[in-house]
Amino acid sequence: MTSLIDWFDSRTGYRHLLREVLLEPVPGGARWRYVWGSTLVFTFAVQVITGLFLWTAYSPSAQTAWESVYFIQDVMSYGWLVRGIHHYSAQAMVVLMALHLIQVIVDGAYRAPREINFWLGLILMQIVFGLALTGYLLPWDQKGYYATQVSTEIMGAAPVVGPLLQQLVQGGAKYGHHTLTRFFAMHAGFLPAALMLFLVLHVYMFRRHGLTVRSPQRRPETTFWPDQVLRDAVACLGVLAVVLLCVIFKGADLSAPADPSEPYSAARPEWYFLFLFRFLKFQQVEHYGLAFGAIYVPTAILVVFVLMPLVGRWKAGHAFNVFFVFVLMAGIAGLTGLAIYEDRRNADFQLAVNEADRSGERAVQLARRPEMIPVAGAVTLLRDDPLSQGPKIFAANCSSCHRYNETDGTGRKVTVAAKESASQGSSVESRVEAPATAADLGNLGSREWIRSVLVDFKNHFAPLRNAVDKKVPEDLLDNGEMADWSETNKGMLTDPANKESLDALVELLASQSGRFAQTPEQKALVEQGRKIFETGTLAKGKLSANCVDCHSIAPAAAKKGGVKESSAPALAGYGSVDWLTRFIADPGRPENYGEHNHMPAFKNQLSARESDLLARWLAGDYYRSSAPITAAAH
Amino acid sequence: MPADPAQNDRSLADAAPASGPRRSFLAKALAFLTAGVLMTLPTAAGLAFFLDPLLRKRGASGGAVGRRDADGFLPVTPLAAIPADGRPQIFTVYDDSVDAWNKFANQPVGRVFLRRLPDGSVTAFNVRCPHLGCAVDYRPAQSDYLCPCHMSAFGLDGQKKNEIPPRDLDSLEVKVKDKSEVWVRYEVFKAGTPDRIVVSG
Numbered sequence: 118m119t120s121l122i123d124w125f126d127s128r129t130g131y132r133h134l135l136r137e138v139l140l141e142p143v144p145g146g147a148r149w150r151y152v153w154g155s156t157l158v159f160t161f162a163v164q165v166i167t168g169l170f171l172w173t174a175y176s177p178s179a180q181t182a183w184e185s186v187y188f189i190q191d192v193m194s195y196g197w198l199v200r201g202i203h204h205y206s207a208q209a210m211v212v213l214m215a216l217h218l219i220q221v222i223v224d225g226a227y228r229a230p231r232e233i234n235f236w237l238g239l240i241l242m243q244i245v246f247g248l249a250l251t252g253y254l255l256p257w258d259q260k261g262y263y264a265t266q267v268s269t270e271i272m273g274a275a276p277v278v279g280p281l282l283q284q285l286v287q288g289g290a291k292y293g294h295h296t297l298t299r300f301f302a303m304h305a306g307f308l309p310a311a312l313m314l315f316l317v318l319h320v321y322m323f324r325r326h327g328l329t330v331r332s333p334q335r336r337p338e339t340t341f342w343p344d345q346v347l348r349d350a351v352a353c354l355g356v357l358a359v360v361l362l363c364v365i366f367k368g369a370d371l372s373a374p375a376d377p378s379e380p381y382s383a384a385r386p387e388w389y390f391l392f393l394f395r396f397l398k399f400q401q402v403e404h405y406g407l408a409f410g411a412i413y414v415p416t417a418i419l420v421v422f423v424l425m426p427l428v429g430r431w432k433a434g435h436a437f438n439v440f441f442v443f444v445l446m447a448g449i450a451g452l453t454g455l456a457i458y459e460d461r462r463n464a465d466f467q468l469a470v471n472e473a474d475r476s477g478e479r480a481v482q483l484a485r486r487p488e489m490i491p492v493a494g495a496v497t498l499l500r501d502d503p504l505s506q507g508p509k510i511f512a513a514n515c516s517s518c519h520r521y522n523e524t525d526g527t528g529r530k531v532t533v534a535a536k537e538s539a540s541q542g543s544s545v546e547s548r549v550e551a552p553a554t555a556a557d558l559g560n561l562g563s564r565e566w567i568r569s570v571l572v573d574f575k576n577h578f579a580p581l582r583n584a585v586d587k588k589v590p591e592d593l594l595d596n597g598e599m600a601d602w603s604e605t606n607k608g609m610l611t612d613p614a615n616k617e618s619l620d621a622l623v624e625l626l627a628s629q630s631g632r633f634a635q636t637p638e639q640k641a642l643v644e645q646g647r648k649i650f651e652t653g654t655l656a657k658g659k660l661s662a663n664c665v666d667c668h669s670i671a672p673a674a675a676k677k678g679g680v681k682e683s684s685a686p687a688l689a690g691y692g693s694v695d696w697l698t699r700f701i702a703d704p705g706r707p708e709n710y711g712e713h714n715h716m717p718a719f720k721n722q723l724s725a726r727e728s729d730l731l732a733r734w735l736a737g738d739y740y741r742s743s744a745p746i747t748a749a750a751h
Numbered sequence: 752m753p754a755d756p757a758q759n760d761r762s763l764a765d766a767a768p769a770s771g772p773r774r775s776f777l778a779k780a781l782a783f784l785t786a787g788v789l790m791t792l793p794t795a796a797g798l799a800f801f802l803d804p805l806l807r808k809r810g811a812s813g814g815a816v817g818r819r820d821a822d823g824f825l826p827v828t829p830l831a832a833i834p835a836d837g838r839p840q841i842f843t844v845y846d847d848s849v850d851a852w853n854k855f856a857n858q859p860v861g862r863v864f865l866r867r868l869p870d871g872s873v874t875a876f877n878v879r880c881p882h883l884g885c886a887v888d889y890r891p892a893q894s895d896y897l898c899p900c901h902m903s904a905f906g907l908d909g910q911k912k913n914e915i916p917p918r919d920l921d922s923l924e925v926k927v928k929d930k931s932e933v934w935v936r937y938e939v940f941k942a943g944t945p946d947r948i949v950v951s952g
Contacts, residue, residue, distance in 0.1 A: 179850060179853075180853075263885065266883075266884050267883045267884065267885070267900065270883045270884045270942040270943050271883065271943065273941060273942070273943060274942075274943035274944065280941070280948075281805060284804045284805055285801070285802065285804055285805065287804070288803075288804050288851075289804050289851075290950050290951045291850075291939075291950070291951055293850035293851055294850050294851040294852070294853070295804070295851050376859075377859070377860070377861070378843055378844075378858075378859030378860065378861060378862060379859075380862065380878065380885070380886030380888075381885075381886070382885075382886070382888060382899040383899075384885055384899070384900050394900075394901070397883075397901050397915075398901045398902055398915065400913055400914040400915055401914075403882075403901075403914050403915045403916075403917075404914040406917060406945070407882065407883070407917060407943040407944075408943070465888075465899065466899065469899060500859075513840060513841065514832075517834075532891065532892045533891065533892060548892040721829045721831040721832070722829065722831050722832035723832070
């Protein structure tokens with residue numbers, strides 16, 4: 118055995134290599150403060166390993182990037198684990214880099230003869246930032262798409278070469294397929310290759326000059342193996358543990374597929390760039406132009422770092438460097454904290470974040486359907502989804518009068534400027550909730566809606582009292598036939614003896630309603646309700662006027678013949694997609710509200726597509742998965 | 752560091768073949784040149800390819816292409832859909848769009864805020880914030896536009912209300928055809944600069 122090893126050594130010289138690598142002298146004994154460089158090499162190795170495996174399933178193009186990442190994350194075995202490790206190790210790398218830099222500066226390890234190695238380290242830092250930036254875009258989700266767009270716009274604001282550079286990295290004037298192919302080539306090819314090259318040089322130079330020992334030396338000289346190796350390994354284990362905890366308890370998220378036509382109000386950079394983001398929000402900074410805050414100031418900071426080895430020759434210079442790095446870190450921490458604090462207090466931003474989370478989950482939910490993702494890409498999933506689009510169309514077109522569960526449909530309160538604030542200048546933000554002037558459509562066509570219209574009409578439609586045109590409440594509430602009927606019969610209908618009769622009537626009308634996802638109708642009750650509808654006879658007493666005198670309903674299945682003429686709204690298919698589509702187009706038609714209509718017709722204001730999405734949302738006609746999405750307004 | 756002391760005695764400069772220093776210079780120069788060509792050629796070819804976004808001529812824009820009319824306007828909405836009370840309303844702009852090897856018919860390409868003025872005319876603003884390209888929101892309570900990214904604020908006339916954006920909101924040309932159809936000359940401008948520089952039509 119020994120002779121075999123000797124033979125191998127004589128042919129390869131591996132013993133010498135091993136000695137060279139492992140028996141590096143560590144004067145003053147192994148220390149915890151030397152571990153940072155090794156943890157960085159370790160995280161980079163983790164990134165290479167997980168990255169290569171992710172590569173086997175990733176597909177860079179505008180119609181396949183989000184799709185393949187969704188598939189990795191949600192469908193493939195252990196995809197969540199590999200992507201999660203890659204996601205959080207990247208963030209760990211940025212943190213470790215900062216610690217490594219601080220340690221090197223505090224220990225004076227950047228001074229002669231180690232200047233060049235310090236500069237190599239700064240180059241490595243830029244490469245890691247490049248990897249972080251390019252990696253953020255690759256899932257092609259809203260979050261990465263909009264955050265990266267800010268980065269490339271900043272690049273475009275650089276003097277002279279900026280616009281050309283921006284076109285080059287984007288692969289054109291706009292984001293598209295080639296943005297992804299280029300970012301991917303950078304992320305998985307050019308940058309890792311460059312990083313490896315500079316890392317080899319960095320480690321070689323480090324070995325050439327040896328450790329920068331911090332005095333006093335507490336222990337006798339030792340070697341890298343095994344004392345320091347053990348400390349390094351324990352530190353790496355700690356990093357891996359933190360990464361795994363993040364993966365298991367948080368997971369790498371994936372927001373909705375990138376959609377250039379869908380604004381993303383929750384756009385923020387990765388947390389370690391939040392300080393720069395917050396810095397750009399200072400008016401005093403932006404006063405000097407975008408390039409100043411986003412390019413010149415960071416470049417100036419980098420220049421200070423580059424000059425550190427030269428400045429550090431003097432004792433005072435070294436003190437300045439240490440002072441500078443701590444002030445900078447404090448500034449970064451302060452700005453990051455400020456950005457987080459402000460966002461937490463910003464209700465609009467929180468709503469936007471919730472919305473973004475919800476649409477991300479919705480996109481995944483739709484992608485999981487048996488139909489899967491169409492060839493046109495996942496971006497069409499949300500564009501064609503009533504649950505995603507309906508609320509926005511409602512907010513834009515309906516919420517100036519109607520509400521949806523007391524909001525504008527998207528979960529926001531409808532507000533108007535408070536009158537008194539107008540005189541005090543515009544700087545004071547003062548909003549009051551705007552009163553609705555038409556019905557809340559949150560449960561349109563449901564059993565609760567029907568019950569409330571029957572026994573509590575005036576209250577149900579109370580928002581009409583707020584209408585600017587006072588004829589509206591006069592016509593519909595004060596002199597309305599249905600309002601009058603409801604008031605007259607309320608006592609009788611809510612009489613405990615008539616509980617079943619009322620239930621039957623509600624059940625009949627619910628059977629007419631086209632609202633989706635109601636619990637199944639009870640056939641026996643429906644037939645009982647039909648009798649009441651036609652004869653007005655309750656278990657106890659008789660209605661003041663029969664429903665059928667004014668309203669028509671769809672005939673019972675057994676009977677032949679069309680829908681009867683009626684003087685009041687026809688109730689067949691009430692609240693269904695077709696009914697709503699026709700109603701939204703022109704609510705003044707005789708079978709709807711006729712001459713009692715006060716709602717504008719939308720046939721010229723909404724496209725067929727918008728009106729269809731809105732009607733489907735109101736009627737509840739959209740995909741529901743068995744797994745509920747997070748508690749939401751819907 | 753070096754393993755073999757025998758190798759250490761030689762340096763590149765001293766390496767001279769037996770046949771003399773002049774031959775040696777020629778050999779060095781030729782080797783240098785050849786190696787240079789060997790390295791440069793593939794790199795240059797790759798770089799030239801990489802510069803494609805700057806080098807390749809694209810189809811001339813303007814004129815009646817896709818959904819655009821001869822002046823480059825796109826149909827956006829019926830006039831009736833813009834609130835009569837002067838509130839801005841957001842509209843999606845559809846156009847045919849090209850992405851590398853794909854052509855997509857009638858795709859959402861961007862959004863605009865349309866607003867009716869008291870004199871009946873219509874103004875249009877691209878929702879893209881001129882600061883860094885996020886989409887601005889209309890805030891009814893404050894009667895202004897606010898960018899959720901870096902808090903750029905603009906009045907309803909598009910004028911900037913703080914120092915964050917480098918210029919006012921980008922207004923777009925509007926024409927109303929047959930007194931009922933609103934057409935907008937949709938353009939995207941470069942973010943981050945005080946001047947309006949067209950990025951794409």
